[in-house]
Amino acid sequence: MPFAGKWHLVALCSCLSAWGLLDGDSFVPLVLLVAYGLFLVSKRKFRLLTILFLVFLVVKIDLTFFQENESILSGKEQTLSGRIADLPHFDGDLLRFRMKTEQGELVQVDLHLQTEDQKNTLIRELKTGMVCRVIGKLEKPELPGNFHAFNQRLYLERHHIYWQMKTSQLPAYSKSSLTLADLLRLVRQNQITFISENFTPSSSEMMNALLFGSDDQMEEGLTSAYRMFGLVHLLVVSGMHVAVVFGTLFYMLRRVGMVREHASLLLLALIPAYVVLTGAEPSIVRSGITASCVLIFTLMKKRNIPVSDPISIACLLMVVYDPNVVFDLGFQLSFVVTFVVLIAGPTVVKSYRSPVMRMIILSVICELATFPIIVSSFFQLSLAGIVLSVFFVPFITFIIFPLCTAAYFCSLTFIGLSGFFSYVLDILLSVPHRILLYLAQHPPFQLNYGALTGWQTSLSVFFIVASLLFWEHFRNKKAILVLLVPFGLIFMSVSLADLLDDRGTVTFLNVGQGDSILIQLPNKQGAVLIDTGGTISFGREKWRERKKPFEVGRDVVLHELSALRINDLDALVLTHRDYDHVGGLKGIVGKVRINQLLVSPYHDPDANDQALFRKMVRDGTVVKRIHSGMTLRLGKAEFHVLAPTARSKESNDNSIVLHTELGGRQWLFTGDLSQNGEKALLERYPGTTADVLKLGHHGSRTSTSEEWLNQLQPAIGIISCGKGNRYGHPHQEVVQLLAAHQISSLRTDQLGAIQFKFDNERVIDFEHLYHP
Numbered sequence: 001m002p003f004a005g006k007w008h009l010v011a012l013c014s015c016l017s018a019w020g021l022l023d024g025d026s027f028v029p030l031v032l033l034v035a036y037g038l039f040l041v042s043k044r045k046f047r048l049l050t051i052l053f054l055v056f057l058v059v060k061i062d063l064t065f066f067q068e069n070e071s072i073l074s075g076k077e078q079t080l081s082g083r084i085a086d087l088p089h090f091d092g093d094l095l096r097f098r099m100k101t102e103q104g105e106l107v108q109v110d111l112h113l114q115t116e117d118q119k120n121t122l123i124r125e126l127k128t129g130m131v132c133r134v135i136g137k138l139e140k141p142e143l144p145g146n147f148h149a150f151n152q153r154l155y156l157e158r159h160h161i162y163w164q165m166k167t168s169q170l171p172a173y174s175k176s177s178l179t180l181a182d183l184l185r186l187v188r189q190n191q192i193t194f195i196s197e198n199f200t201p202s203s204s205e206m207m208n209a210l211l212f213g214s215d216d217q218m219e220e221g222l223t224s225a226y227r228m229f230g231l232v233h234l235l236v237v238s239g240m241h242v243a244v245v246f247g248t249l250f251y252m253l254r255r256v257g258m259v260r261e262h263a264s265l266l267l268l269a270l271i272p273a274y275v276v277l278t279g280a281e282p283s284i285v286r287s288g289i290t291a292s293c294v295l296i297f298t299l300m301k302k303r304n305i306p307v308s309d310p311i312s313i314a315c316l317l318m319v320v321y322d323p324n325v326v327f328d329l330g331f332q333l334s335f336v337v338t339f340v341v342l343i344a345g346p347t348v349v350k351s352y353r354s355p356v357m358r359m360i361i362l363s364v365i366c367e368l369a370t371f372p373i374i375v376s377s378f379f380q381l382s383l384a385g386i387v388l389s390v391f392f393v394p395f396i397t398f399i400i401f402p403l404c405t406a407a408y409f410c411s412l413t414f415i416g417l418s419g420f421f422s423y424v425l426d427i428l429l430s431v432p433h434r435i436l437l438y439l440a441q442h443p444p445f446q447l448n449y450g451a452l453t454g455w456q457t458s459l460s461v462f463f464i465v466a467s468l469l470f471w472e473h474f475r476n477k478k479a480i481l482v483l484l485v486p487f488g489l490i491f492m493s494v495s496l497a498d499l500l501d502d503r504g505t506v507t508f509l510n511v512g513q514g515d516s517i518l519i520q521l522p523n524k525q526g527a528v529l530i531d532t533g534g535t536i537s538f539g540r541e542k543w544r545e546r547k548k549p550f551e552v553g554r555d556v557v558l559h560e561l562s563a564l565r566i567n568d569l570d571a572l573v574l575t576h577r578d579y580d581h582v583g584g585l586k587g588i589v590g591k592v593r594i595n596q597l598l599v600s601p602y603h604d605p606d607a608n609d610q611a612l613f614r615k616m617v618r619d620g621t622v623v624k625r626i627h628s629g630m631t632l633r634l635g636k637a638e639f640h641v642l643a644p645t646a647r648s649k650e651s652n653d654n655s656i657v658l659h660t661e662l663g664g665r666q667w668l669f670t671g672d673l674s675q676n677g678e679k680a681l682l683e684r685y686p687g688t689t690a691d692v693l694k695l696g697h698h699g700s701r702t703s704t705s706e707e708w709l710n711q712l713q714p715a716i717g718i719i720s721c722g723k724g725n726r727y728g729h730p731h732q733e734v735v736q737l738l739a740a741h742q743i744s745s746l747r748t749d750q751l752g753a754i755q756f757k758f759d760n761e762r763v764i765d766f767e768h769l770y771h772p
Helices: 007-023 028-044 046-066 115-124 152-159 180-198 201-212 222-230 239-255 262-276 282-299 308-321 323-328 328-350 355-378 384-413 417-441 454-474 479-500 552-563 579-587 609-618 675-684 706-712 732-740
Strands: 081-086 089-091 094-101 106-112 131-135 137-139 161-167 170-175 380-382 446-448 504-508 516-521 529-530 572-573 597-598 622-625 631-634 637-643 656-664 665-668 692-694 716-719 744-747 754-758 763-768
Touching: 007 028, 007 046, 007 308, 007 323, 007 328, 028 046, 046 106, 046 323, 046 732, 131 161, 152 161, 180 262, 180 384, 201 384, 201 417, 222 417, 222 516, 239 262, 239 282, 239 384, 262 282, 282 308, 308 328, 323 328, 328 355, 355 380, 355 384, 355 454, 355 479, 380 384, 384 417, 454 479, 504 572, 552 579, 579 609, 579 665, 631 675, 637 675, 675 706, 706 732, 732 744
Parallel strands: 106 161, 529 572, 572 597, 597 622, 665 692, 692 716, 716 744
Antiparallel strands: 081 094, 081 131, 089 094, 094 106, 131 170, 137 161, 380 446, 504 516, 504 754, 516 529, 631 637, 637 656, 656 665, 754 763
């Protein structure tokens, strides 16, 4: 076979080419390609160089002429017709599916259901492959609102989806002639429904995940626990499943007398169907193509093919078919882990006799290999996952998966057996899942690496490669410890970088209609969070409840704290008890150490807040009530409390107001202080000024008087408010007042999160996400 043992270089070239051509902000992949090309020239390996250049050219031509990299829709269309291209997904009162329009473009449809009867009807009747007509409004997917938030628009664009059709009108739908792929997807949908209806929730969610690649029914807390400990790959159909399923089928065909060649041809024909039936995610596509390559080589009598070649060819074919796949997390993890197992597996088997030791070593090596990918996506890594994988990998692979398979086929034959298998599966899964959920609530050995910079990622790769080379050289029991060293070295290096960083930041987080301000002092002197935001949720009917409703404390504030490697808050200030300022508290309590909780003397917590306060006290938090005249000192910074002075009937005027100097500028954080509160503050502190003013009450007309601005004379006014909020904040008269005073108005609804960087002497820079 041409280039036997070199196909991994061709595959790597295709990945770097796609990465470099699609990501215009990164020059690293193209530099690596040029550097390796020069190396090949120096070694006079012109044949391989020509092949790699042709691969680059193919990817470039593919992106230029064949990939749909822009929309053909104008965005003004109100009615779209097309075919449902995937399984309809129901989440509370939201129905979501992808539709391929008559023009051939994919559109994501978000239908907000009005009644439970509508939902039940669509669950029964709406099927993949149906022709439907949708009336609604086309919108661009949301951009990220914060610096480290998930970019939904970019994610969908990389799946060739440029528009979302949002509607509350039921679509018109009807059956149509189905392609083979549509028919297979329909079978998949029907079987997922069959399992959900005939097995208990805990057993059906596992069966659907392992047999048909659908984790929609999986409890969110359980999925998060698997993800936290690096075990989520066990919940998707992967190469192990393909090996077990088709290995068993091949054995059975041979036992009934079918010759090897005919059995291989039959399996070759069945693999594409299996890939579609199990969801066609990158991991299963990779497995399917790899298995097909192995079967083809077997039929061609090619017996000395290097084990890396089939998977390399699979990688090459997937990238050429859709270069955007290189950014898919499942694609990255699937290929990296598989390559590592293929390369390191034989060495591990030779070096260690104990099966447990082999599994531990492979787990550690896989954790090291996937470290840059995992940390760039989730910021944290739990070393407990290495130990847990020793139990969960064989448990899920060799006990639960075969049992799920037996349960499914036996129940197809006799539905009465579903109860028995549900009982067995529930018993087997109960204790492991309870342990997993408990550990997720009390994560051991969890390290927060945060969002790594380019040089930190490069240093991480260096440490990882060095440790693997050292282990490869010695291969003894003591060398095992060397594999754990990079986790510590990387953590210490990023921690040291934070200590040496003489820049601080003030970040006005985009929490929608609410406030949350994060202050980080230079050289890790301290971190202060002022308010937590809060999503106001009204009582909803049971059928409307989402599987994982948006929670601003968990999904925004905690996410940003993790990205910034903030494990401890020196102070959490809750300016007053309005929900849009304190509602996010439940999302961060127990996840971040909070040294001090500072509240107003007139903060009257409700029962839920009291329970959170008690938990914080048990965790070691000191609760203090602060008022006008007090000072909070952190490092070289002083935060002066200017209000409140006395209890007010108006909750907003009980707000804590903080004044400080950072980077040579005066800052004033006012909570929801009204004009009455502003007047009282000026009377008590007549000399107060501020270069940067956080406007009270989200830019409401009840705050920010002209007298207030005349006294403070700010250069910048920050307005934290939600896009399209129902209160109309900021009110137009406030915006006009700021303009009349020549004060720069920065709004989170227009700009996203806003961040100022400063050192001990000056404000260095400020940035925001959007550019309206």
